[in-house]
Amino acid sequence: MPEQLFPLDSSRPFTNQDIIGHNRYHPDIPAAVQVRPGSTFRMDCREWFDGAIKNDDSAEDIRDAPMSKVHALSGPVRIEGAEPGDLLIVDILDMGPIPQEDSGPLAGQGWGYTGIFAKRNGGSFLVDQFPDAYKAVWDFHGEVATSRHVPGVSFTGITHPGLMATAPSADLLSRWNRREGDLIATDPNRLPPLALPPEPQDAVLGTLSGAEFDRVAGEAARTAPPRENGGNQDIKNLTRGTRVFYPVFVPGANFSVGDLHFSQGDGEITFCGGIEMGGFIDLHVDVIKGGMDTYGVSENAIFMPGKTPPQYSEWLAFSGTSVTLDGKQHYLDSQLAYQRACLHAIDYLTKFGYSPEQAYLLLGAAPIEGRFSSVVDIPNACATVYLPTAIFDFDVRPSASGPVQIDPGIGAPRAEGS
Numbered sequence: 001m002p003e004q005l006f007p008l009d010s011s012r013p014f015t016n017q018d019i020i021g022h023n024r025y026h027p028d029i030p031a032a033v034q035v036r037p038g039s040t041f042r043m044d045c046r047e048w049f050d051g052a053i054k055n056d057d058s059a060e061d062i063r064d065a066p067m068s069k070v071h072a073l074s075g076p077v078r079i080e081g082a083e084p085g086d087l088l089i090v091d092i093l094d095m096g097p098i099p100q101e102d103s104g105p106l107a108g109q110g111w112g113y114t115g116i117f118a119k120r121n122g123g124s125f126l127v128d129q130f131p132d133a134y135k136a137v138w139d140f141h142g143e144v145a146t147s148r149h150v151p152g153v154s155f156t157g158i159t160h161p162g163l164m165a166t167a168p169s170a171d172l173l174s175r176w177n178r179r180e181g182d183l184i185a186t187d188p189n190r191l192p193p194l195a196l197p198p199e200p201q202d203a204v205l206g207t208l209s210g211a212e213f214d215r216v217a218g219e220a221a222r223t224a225p226p227r228e229n230g231g232n233q234d235i236k237n238l239t240r241g242t243r244v245f246y247p248v249f250v251p252g253a254n255f256s257v258g259d260l261h262f263s264q265g266d267g268e269i270t271f272c273g274g275i276e277m278g279g280f281i282d283l284h285v286d287v288i289k290g291g292m293d294t295y296g297v298s299e300n301a302i303f304m305p306g307k308t309p310p311q312y313s314e315w316l317a318f319s320g321t322s323v324t325l326d327g328k329q330h331y332l333d334s335q336l337a338y339q340r341a342c343l344h345a346i347d348y349l350t351k352f353g354y355s356p357e358q359a360y361l362l363l364g365a366a367p368i369e370g371r372f373s374s375v376v377d378i379p380n381a382c383a384t385v386y387l388p389t390a391i392f393d394f395d396v397r398p399s400a401s402g403p404v405q406i407d408p409g410i411g412a413p414r415a416e417g418s
Helices: 170-185 210-219 291-295 334-350 356-365
Strands: 003-006 033-035 040-045 074-079 087-097 111-116 134-141 144-147 160-165 243-247 255-261 271-276 279-288 302-304 315-321 369-374 382-388
Touching: 003 033, 003 074, 040 074, 040 255, 074 279, 087 160, 087 255, 087 291, 111 356, 134 356, 160 243, 243 291, 255 271, 255 279, 271 356, 279 291, 315 334, 334 356, 334 369, 334 382
Parallel strands: 003 040, 033 074
Antiparallel strands: 040 279, 074 255, 087 243, 087 279, 111 134, 111 271, 134 144, 160 255, 243 302, 315 382, 369 382
């Protein structure tokens, strides 16, 4: 096993560990640990809500999920000699649920969860059609996931970190806050909000304290969206064997990781769309001096995907175009087209006996493929969703005999008052 650089005790909350991580971005958050280029090491990661979501048949915890606490990130890790303008090379060597803990109260101890978020608490990709909070708990059997809330399916997950990033410079942080603040100002009372401004409540900033803590907490960016530093990209193919090249904006790079997923479909479409878990990740880091200018990577990471995803070879694909449900034409709106493709897949799966919410949770958790298939033919963009047929315990393909009727079981729990 590589050197354990950032250990976490499962019996203690994120803020009561020997090494304290962070849940905001700011250049002045001190590095928690330091390594040299060429180092290989292990980091433990807490589930993004630090244990707030339970293994039960209620969705009230999803409804009331404490958004001000996310994400519980391990780091920052200072890489000796890394300077602004360099590229940080991060190799994902291995990762998985919490080691040697196959049962327990934390996601990652033999189980994980997917949630459809309530409109008033973040919402989801299909928030207008699914405004309430729902949850599915998934049990882990090696690399395979099954759920009592979505019966009739089992699949091999593409385990990956939802979030890896370097720290922003002061200038970059200022640009984030300015542009996102301008966006919020266009519709400040919108639900869900257009963006999340700095939020001092529940900020975790490593070893900072006193007046310096208060200053940084008032300026630090939330970790919810992806940005130029990487961040919460939720790319399911950042798995074992992946090499990522991150731009470096501050001395030492100050790299962080978290938000581990046992599996996820393209887009993390339910917002809490992967199968969330705590666990470990083994990494190797190196530096390309001056790499940002050399390779034209001034912002946003580039990566080489791992070669070990599940080997699904047969798919049932659904398409959508940029026309709303009520028939309004949009111009080459690829996101709308992808929403319509997802809704078509959900409608299809309900014909087999699933509730719409069960189908939606499945699409968020299973390794579906999402593609922008046409973005040039005005006025309609076309997007497609590829659903692997082998994940079902029954034949999901269309046939002359009609759809098999499955037992939907106890269904996906819904929170009242969402």
